[in-house]
Amino acid sequence: MSVECHEHLDCLSDYIDGELDPTLCAEIEHHMAACGDCRIVVDTLRKTVSLYRNYGHEEVPEDAKERLYAVLKLAYRADDQEAST
Numbered sequence: 001m002s003v004e005c006h007e008h009l010d011c012l013s014d015y016i017d018g019e020l021d022p023t024l025c026a027e028i029e030h031h032m033a034a035c036g037d038c039r040i041v042v043d044t045l046r047k048t049v050s051l052y053r054n055y056g057h058e059e060v061p062e063d064a065k066e067r068l069y070a071v072l073k074l075a076y077r078a079d080d081q082e083a084s085t
């Protein structure tokens, strides 16, 4: 688990929406090739987005995204603490 993951985490939502700068997209893809944790995050977000679309919503509401990120960030932090002990 690295600082890099935290940085990418903030961009992953835009990445999934296809709104992210192509340079950053390439960076994230490069990072994900080596980082299973970020692949899981993207996978989870994609599933959430497609669930919402199945129910007829165009977008995942911001508050739902924020809740999801809060959970993911907590998971990252828990891992960080485990690694340092």
Ligand SMILES: [Zn+2]
Binding pocket: 002, 004, 005, 008, 031, 035, 037, 038
């Ligand atoms: Zn990562």
